[in-house]
Amino acid sequence: MTEHDLTLPMSRENIEKLSAGDIVFLTGEIFTTAGMPTHDRLLGCLDGVEPLPFEFEGKTLFHLGSLLEEGEDGKANIRYMNPTTSTRFNPHMPRLIPGLGLRMTGGKGGLNAECAAVMAKSGCVYLSFLGGGAPIITAAIRKVIAVGWPEMISHYRIVNLEVERLGPLIVGIDAHGASVYDATKMAALERRDDILAQMRKERET
Amino acid sequence: MSITDEMIRQATQDLYSWALRKVPDDTKDALRAAMEAETNETARKTLKLQLYSAEMAEKEDGFVCSDSGVPVYFVKIGTKAPVTGDLKKSIREGYEKLVETIDPPLLKHVTNPLTLERGYHGKDMPIVSYDLVSDAEYVEIVCSPKALGSGRWAAMELFTFPSLEEIETYILDVAIKAGAQHCPPVIMGIGIGGTFDHCASLAKKQTLRAIGTVNENPLLAAMEERLKKAVNSLGFGPMGTGGSTTALAVHCDFSSGHGFTPVAVAFNCWINRRTRVRLWGDGRIERLE
Numbered sequence: 200m201t202e203h204d205l206t207l208p209m210s211r212e213n214i215e216k217l218s219a220g221d222i223v224f225l226t227g228e229i230f231t232t233a234g235m236p237t238h239d240r241l242l243g244c245l246d247g248v249e250p251l252p253f254e255f256e257g258k259t260l261f262h263l264g265s266l267l268e269e270g271e272d273g274k275a276n277i278r279y280m281n282p283t284t285s286t287r288f289n290p291h292m293p294r295l296i297p298g299l300g301l302r303m304t305g306g307k308g309g310l311n312a313e314c315a316a317v318m319a320k321s322g323c324v325y326l327s328f329l330g331g332g333a334p335i336i337t338a339a340i341r342k343v344i345a346v347g348w349p350e351m352i353s354h355y356r357i358v359n360l361e362v363e364r365l366g367p368l369i370v371g372i373d374a375h376g377a378s379v380y381d382a383t384k385m386a387a388l389e390r391r392d393d394i395l396a397q398m399r400k401e402r403e404t
Numbered sequence: 405m406s407i408t409d410e411m412i413r414q415a416t417q418d419l420y421s422w423a424l425r426k427v428p429d430d431t432k433d434a435l436r437a438a439m440e441a442e443t444n445e446t447a448r449k450t451l452k453l454q455l456y457s458a459e460m461a462e463k464e465d466g467f468v469c470s471d472s473g474v475p476v477y478f479v480k481i482g483t484k485a486p487v488t489g490d491l492k493k494s495i496r497e498g499y500e501k502l503v504e505t506i507d508p509p510l511l512k513h514v515t516n517p518l519t520l521e522r523g524y525h526g527k528d529m530p531i532v533s534y535d536l537v538s539d540a541e542y543v544e545i546v547c548s549p550k551a552l553g554s555g556r557w558a559a560m561e562l563f564t565f566p567s568l569e570e571i572e573t574y575i576l577d578v579a580i581k582a583g584a585q586h587c588p589p590v591i592m593g594i595g596i597g598g599t600f601d602h603c604a605s606l607a608k609k610q611t612l613r614a615i616g617t618v619n620e621n622p623l624l625a626a627m628e629e630r631l632k633k634a635v636n637s638l639g640f641g642p643m644g645t646g647g648s649t650t651a652l653a654v655h656c657d658f659s660s661g662h663g664f665t666p667v668a669v670a671f672n673c674w675i676n677r678r679t680r681v682r683l684w685g686d687g688r689i690e691r692l693e
Contacts, residue, residue, distance in 0.1 A: 200445060200446060220446065220645070222446075222449070233470075236520075264470050264471070264511065265470065266470065266508055266509060266511055268508075268509075278508040278509070279466060279467055279470050279508055280470060281467075281469050281470035281471065283471070283552075283553075284552065284553055284556075284585060286585060307553070307587065307643065308553075308584055308585045308644065309584060309644065327643055327644075327645060329450065329453050329454065329457060329643060330469065330553055330587035330643060330673065330674075331454065331457055331458075331468045331469040331587060331673065331674060331675045332453065332454075332457045332469075333457070333461070333466065333467050333468060333469055333470050334457050334460035334461045334464060334466055334468070335453065335456065335457050335460065337466075338460075352511075352512050352522060353511055353512070354470070354511050354512075367449065367453065369446060369450075369643075369645050371645065379644075379645050379646060380583070380584055380644060382646075383583070383584060383639055383640050383641070383644060383645070383646050384580075384583055384584075386638075386639050387580050387583070387638040387639055387640060388580065390637060390638060390639065391576070391577075391580065391638075394576065394634045394637050394638070395569075395572075395573060395576065395634075397634070397637075398569075398572055398576075398630050398631075398634055399569060401626075401630050402568060402569070402572075402626075402630070
């Protein structure tokens with residue numbers, strides 16, 4: 200396990216240096232949303248329904264939901280931010296990752312093997328955020344740069360943020376298609392019969 | 405002297421607000437013990453980070469998680485409790501007041517399942533269940549807001565005259581299906597028997613049991629030990645990135661029933677939202693958790 204202090208945006212070459220299981224901290228610009236309707240709408244943008252709210256090429260889109268408030272200076276302010284379950288977006292991500300040109304995505308719970316294959320092809324990693332990590336994640340926010348689709352409810356909006364040492368985050372899926380989620384799931388399925396046999400033995404004693 | 409509307413409203417607000425800011429002490433102790441026992445380095449770091457997140461939320465009086473869930477309350481009314489307040493009405497009003505006044509504000513998570521519209525209010529919100537306690541002079545209220553992360557992995561199956569092996573295999577398979585999705589390490593609540601509705605309620609209530617309490621039923625006590633060891637042998641670990649801490653506890657309860665036997669499994673994520681008060685006739689709101 201290696202720790203990396205990363206500055207965004209990152210080149211494909213540098214993204215490929217990260218391995219599943221590595222720990223990273225991010226400094227720079229990120230995009231966030233926790234909305235299913237937002238993902239549907241982004242797919243619509245790729246189909247030409249409406250223009251994209253931001254240019255995502257070479258950037259990040261994380262599955263993080265936040266409570267936005269308008270500060271006294273009239274600028275948007277985030278009170279708290281935290282990851283949501285990424286597997287909800289398994290149907291969207293195989294098109295969105297290459298379509299938007301994402302170098303990083305992330306949230307909690309990982310993405311499926313189909314997404315991992317797409318990520319390997321287009322040079323993208325998935326980062327695991329701590330669920331229930333709102334105080335830690337929120338503390339890394341330096342400022343809100345812009346808010347996309349403000350007509351949506353707070354956690355559905357696309358928020359463009361500047362962060363400093365956001366982390367620690369774990370590389371859940373690397374840009375070579377290695378996934379800690381697939382690995383742990385496979386291992387669990389392989390162990391299942393032995394575990395059941397052990398339980399049988401314990402019941403009989 | 406009586407248990408008034410004002411006390412019920414206040415308790416309803418406080419319980420929810422506390423649940424969002426404080427990880428219960430037994431849960432923090434269990435996370436600490438798991439951190440000591442873990443051999444996987446990433447898992448140890450994640451457990452440490454979870455404890456740090458809990459500590460920061462308390463210090464800053466902020467939320468541990470952004471998903472404040474939907475409001476769920478369990479009310480136990482002592483048959484000798486001097487209640488003059490209207491429990492149903494005051495709990496609803498307390499929740500409405502909470503939504504208006506809580507700082508930081510809640511995100512809109514209450515969802516109409518037919519239209520997917522989201523807000524703070526909706527049909528049957530807050531979700532409240534009532535029970536009676538013979539001879540008690542208090543009203544006890546438990547709040548356990550339920551969010552998507554762990555809520556969506558609960559499962560139930562109906563068997564006919566199942567063996568213990570079939571029951572335990574099903575529970576293990578539910579744990580495998582949930583995998584890394586429910587923000588482990590989790591607390592698992594298991595219901596066995598009764599009817600469809602009763603079994604689900606048993607499972608949910610077992611997620612609220614204090615960690616470290618020993619089941620009075622020897623068959624279930626052994627089952628809890630066996631299942632905890634089995635689930636932790638699966639290797640998902642904290643946040644699913646590997647390790648031997650997937651469940652902090654497995655709690656089981658059963659009910660007599662017919663030969664058709666429901667088995668229900670419910671999960672609480674590692675922050676294990678659970679707060680409890682007792683309201684007394686002399687005006688005290690006693691915080692138990």
